Amino acid sequence: MGFSGGCSCGAVRYDIAAASIRAFQCQCRDCQKDSGGGHSSVFVFPRAAFTITGAVREIARASDRGAVKRKGFCPNCGTPIYNKPDQVPDMIGIYVGSLDDASSFTPQAIFYAARGHAWDMLDPEVPKVPE
Template sequence: MGFSGGCSCRAVRYNIDAEPVRGFQCQCRDCQMDSGGGHSSVFVFPRNALTVSGEVREIARTSDRGATKRKGFCPICGVAIYNKPDEKPEFIGIYVGSLDDATTFRPAAIFYAARGYAWDFLDPDVPKLPEWHAS
């Protein structure tokens, strides 16, 4: 099974020739800003399975844990495409909203739940961790 996606203006397109390693939702401040909402939904894939066409602009940010991560987004329409952690170069987090078909997404956990907002209703059956859990 493969995955494809891109931005809303279609200047950036990608394909992933792998199954996801895991899926999660995150309520950290960066993810809130990336999504424009209360959380981001992310599928993690092997980085070498991703091929991208079009220009992706990246910004580097320091996470709350002190790690550097690079957010990739379309420089034309601004849609967030991915998040690359420098400390784990074998993985890439794909923002589920950029997928052409996100029906298979099932989060295994919600990270930084202590920073979530009461109005951001997430599945109560998904385990909530107050901060980050790296496993």
């Protein structure tokens, strides 16, 4: 199974030659800022299976638990593409909204649910982890 995606303006494209390792939604403040909404939806893949073309700008930010992540986004249109956790260098989190086809995304868990907002309606059947 493979995946492809990119940014809104087309300057950044990527391919992933692997199946996802996990899928989740996160309601931490960091993810709320990344998405501009109530949560981020993320697929996790082996970083070795990820190839990208085009310039990507990265910023380093600490998560709610203090772990450093490198957030990659298109410097032209601002589309969030990925996060690379420093503590897990062989994995990459891909923001589902940047995929060409996100129809296979099914979250296995919702993280930081205690920081979610009542207006951010997520599937009540998905297990929630408060922090």
